[in-house]
Amino acid sequence: MSKNTKVLIVDDNLLNLEIVKGILEEEYSLEFAKTGTEAIEKLKVFKPDIVLQDIMLPDIDGFDVLAFIKNTPFLKNTKVIMVSALMGVEMRLKGYEMGAHDYIVKPFEDDELKAKIDIFSELVHSHEIKEAFNYTIEALSRAxxxxxxxxxxxxxxxxxxxxxxxxxxxxxxxxxxxxxxxxxxxxxxxxxxxxxxxxxxxxxxxxxxxxxxxxxxxxxxxxxxxxxxxxxxxxxxxxxxxxxxxxxxxxxxxxxxxxxxxxxxxxxxxxxxxxxxxxxxxxxxxxxxxxxxxxxxxxxxxxxxxxxxxxxxxxxxxxxxxxxxxxxxxxx
Amino acid sequence: MSKNTKVLIVDDNLLNLEIVKGILEEEYSLEFAKTGTEAIEKLKVFKPDIVLQDIMLPDIDGFDVLAFIKNTPFLKNTKVIMVSALMGVEMRLKGYEMGAHDYIVKPFEDDELKAKIDIFSELVHSHEIKEAFNYTIEALSRAxxxxxxxxxxxxxxxxxxxxxxxxxxxxxxxxxxxxxxxxxxxxxxxxxxxxxxxxxxxxxxxxxxxxxxxxxxxxxxxxxxxxxxxxxxxxxxxxxxxxxxxxxxxxxxxxxxxxxxxxxxxxxxxxxxxxxxxxxxxxxxxxxxxxxxxxxxxxxxxxxxxxxxxxxxxxxxxxxxxxxxxxxxxxx
The missing domain is CATH 1.10.3210.10 (Hypothetical protein af1432)
Incomplete structure (x- = not known):
């Protein structure tokens, strides 16, 4: 199922984007954004299941993008993983308070990132299965x-x-x-x-x-x-x-x-x-x-x-x- | 559903156990172990959905407990979050390689731990829903x-x-x-x-x-x-x-x-x-x-x-x- 999971990767560093692409592209459907503004545009069209959200960006920061996601009804099931080298406890807590689902500290290892995305991908599909389950219960009842x-x-x-x-x-x-x-x-x-x-x-x-x-x-x-x-x-x-x-x-x-x-x-x-x-x-x-x-x-x-x-x-x-x-x- | 999720907390520090208990006891069904040997005994009886696994323990270490979980068929859906103050990249990677699902670094904040356990709890129930979904599809087909x-x-x-x-x-x-x-x-x-x-x-x-x-x-x-x-x-x-x-x-x-x-x-x-x-x-x-x-x-x-x-x-x-x-x- 995993190619069905859409991941948006937001990072202003081109090299980082390439690295993440290498780790995830085989199993996931990917899009990329290099600025906060671009991230918001991509969110509207791509409607990702998971966002890997760098905090430090050239224009608006990652928390602004997170706020946009949280205020957008069609992104209500989107899972957000905050990413930053500068991840003090206050920033992590700010992310959690705003509704981020996890964080990862740069530099991260391939296996580490992969493990996290796999978990969230499973979670995304679980919502779909729950919907299909409810639908099937109803089909059986109506039958x-x-x-x-x-x-x-x-x-x-x-x-x-x-x-x-x-x-x-x-x-x-x-x-x-x-x-x-x-x-x-x-x-x-x-x-x-x-x-x-x-x-x-x-x-x-x-x-x-x-x-x-x-x-x-x-x-x-x-x-x-x-x-x-x-x-x-x-x-x-x-x-x-x-x-x-x-x-x-x-x-x-x-x-x-x-x-x-x-x-x-x-x-x-x-x-x-x-x-x-x-x-x-x-x-x-x-x-x-x-x-x-x-x-x-x-x-x-x-x-x-x-x-x-x-x-x-x-x-x-x-x-x-x-x-x-x-x-x-x-x-x- | 969350009280249905069983969490085993393994930590040799009594104060830590109390803190974690305070954060999770309202929504989760909890058990505790203070040594690796005790953890293995509890795993057999309690069959937890999630294990919060400290690495440094007085007897065998957290990786030994992780290995036990991975080799025990009835724990195949159990999610393992490794916990340690000493969490260098090698230890994290060792955990992922052995099949741990996530890690958390001490000292962690309440919201942080809660967010992680909530995600894994959702995941645990998603397996159950998937099973129930398959079961209902079959019930409808047989009907x-x-x-x-x-x-x-x-x-x-x-x-x-x-x-x-x-x-x-x-x-x-x-x-x-x-x-x-x-x-x-x-x-x-x-x-x-x-x-x-x-x-x-x-x-x-x-x-x-x-x-x-x-x-x-x-x-x-x-x-x-x-x-x-x-x-x-x-x-x-x-x-x-x-x-x-x-x-x-x-x-x-x-x-x-x-x-x-x-x-x-x-x-x-x-x-x-x-x-x-x-x-x-x-x-x-x-x-x-x-x-x-x-x-x-x-x-x-x-x-x-x-x-x-x-x-x-x-x-x-x-x-x-x-x-x-x-x-x-x-x-x-």
Whole structure:
């Protein structure tokens, strides 16, 4: 991947530029600037992933260039390595305070420079992989919706509700971020349920209901055993469990049900009530909240949901209403 | 995520340990060692993501500990930052040569240490995300197979064949690695084709065949517009195009068909011929190669495949046979 990494080398010394070129050109895509002004021009066009930034320059200095990078939105992922012979502790600290990522002192050795650029290059690609990862999670989640083009924002809304409920009930940032990413995977197992059953109007036969009830187990199988997808698997497997043990597929109860599953159990039902389904019209927020408080022929909130989560959900119910409204669109 | 990052701090000076602890303990999970021997004991149990490794120690030195890390398979992703007051260029180079990732000179400033550990922590998590990404790509690919548990190794084999064909036809390492990751996604669109059609024994009706022919377009939609998944989308969309323009869904021909699609067109057919399908038994390598040379009632290799790729495939056919054998298992 490394030739994909773009490195801008800023140094007013031509010999230095040649040396650095020799060390990096085989594996990296390079551009050069000999003054601060030239550096800023190159930054705008070349949009480098990494800048090797000499501090002492004939016109503006390296800190000015660093400030430009930090104030330019399309350079927000650019990594900056400050370079100088005169690198006292104050200058290093000034660089770090301004958002530089590392420094290197001249004269440096080839291996040293190469090691640093390699590390930062890996880091640059890691952002791209993270984006592609998020994209693939979403593709997998959307693939499970019965009708690809028409799904609307159900999965996105469930992510946002779940983040909010986790946050309001005092979970730490890591947990909240993780559930925001993985709540959307709750129904991936529906990929293996025939569409004729998922979209059936009218009531389901016993066999059809058994088939639908298989989706948490199918989902857990699809997601599999990756440690990084542990929460996604939990959610797929446990989002239909109920507090009193009357849910499926395991029939576990109370805090035996993982927290992530208890959260998505609430947020998924809220979105189902707000959306049109083959067996019911869409309900407005007010009617939905009445059902969340008093129940109806299908839902008994006190028996089905974690009481603490339910209480947080009810007290902050306007947040869920506003998420639904800002991300409206037909859910499946 | 940062509390998930485990940092081992090796330093024989108790005061230094306390200082480093103060800087890092809020965000990182820490362990400490005051001698090289103790460091090795802690490495075995704590399995740190990052080691902050002082060089001068009372027993064995920091380079010995570094050597232990480099020779221990379960520490292969551990990042090592060498620390010393006496950091001449020879010592730094020795560290880099032995596989250290960075160094820091005592006395260092709080911000400096923090910046370095933050960068490495990000890098550690990026490996995990990359693993999770690969895992999710595979989950999405497997989800498209009609019968989750029984799929065998079809998708894994197509990855390996495609890598080999790309390599043998002179593509660069980046292209080869990418196709090895994404070839498996060629059939994701089958998620939206009813299983009753995919698994039908006997011939398909015209409508059913139209439905099956939709899978490249469904697949491209599922994969979507991410730049990082561009090749995956190409493969999904174009792996049923033919050299003479008689394929689907676009009917493009020759080099209009992206290279990735032309490669998977060959490797997917090879695997289909080697595997049992609802309409045919599994063929052995010899019979399959006869079809690849002379064609049969369904396949006209000269009209269907890129002639250069076909020629590479035929000359290296024993490689594909051995991939099939080493990864045997019923394909779908």
């Amino acid at each position: 499970a919706e019965a009708c690809d083009e028409e799904t609307g924002n159900h999965i996105v809304r469930v992510n946002e509700y779940s983040y909010t409920l986790a946050k309001d009930s005092g979970q730490d940032e890591d947990f909240c971020n993780e559930i925001r990413c993985f709540a959307q995977m709750h129904d991936v197992g529906k990929i293996h349920v025939p569409m004729s059953i998922l979209n059936k109007k009218g009531s389901l036969s016993k066999e059809e209901f058994v088939e639908i009830k298989g989706h948490p187990i199918y989902g857990a199988k699809i997601i599999g055993e990756s440690e990084q997808l542990r929460m996604a698997k939990e959610i797929a497997l446990y989002h239909h469990e109920k507090w009193d043990g009357s849910g499926y597929p395991s029939g576990i109860s109370g805090k035996e049900i993982p927290l992530s599953g208890r959260i998505v159990a609430i947020t998924d039902v809220y979105d189902a009530l707000r959306s049109e389904r083959s067996y019911k019209p869409a309900f407005d927020h007010k009617k939905t909240m009445t059902i969340f408080k008093d129940g109806d022929d299908r839902l008994d909130p006190e028996k089905h949901f974690d009481p603490e989560l339910l209480s947080s959900f009810l007290s902050n119910n306007e947040k869920y209403e506003s998420i639904f409204e800002s991300l409206e669109g037909e859910g499946v | 498209a197979e009609a019968c989750d548990e029984e799929t065998g190794n079809h998708i894994v084999r197509v990855n390996e064949y495609s890598y080999t064909l790309a390599k043998d036809s002179g593509q660069d390492e980046d292209f080869c690695n990418e196709i090895r990751c994404f070839a498996q996604m060629h059939d994701v669109g089958k998620i939206h084709v009813p299983m009753s059609i995919l698994n039908k024994k006997g011939s398909l009706s015209k409508e059913e065949f139209v439905e099956i022919k939709g899978h490249p377009i469904y697949g491209a939609k599922i994969i979507g517009e991410s730049e990082q998944l561009r090749m995956a989308k190409e493969i999904a969309l174009y792996h049923h195009e033919k050299w003479d323009g008689s394929g689907y869904p676009s009917g493009i021909s020759g080099k209009e068909i992206p290279l990735s699609g032309r490669i998977v067109a060959i490797t997917d057919v090879y695997d289909a011929l080697r595997s049992e399908r609802s309409y045919k038994p599994a063929f052995d390598h010899k019979k399959t190669m006869t079809i690849f040379k002379d064609g049969d009632d369904r396949l006209d290799p000269e009209k269907h495949f890129d002639p250069e790729l076909l020629s590479s495939f035929l000359s290296n056919n024993e490689k594909y046979e051995s991939i099939f054998e080493s990864l045997e298992g019923e394909g779908v």
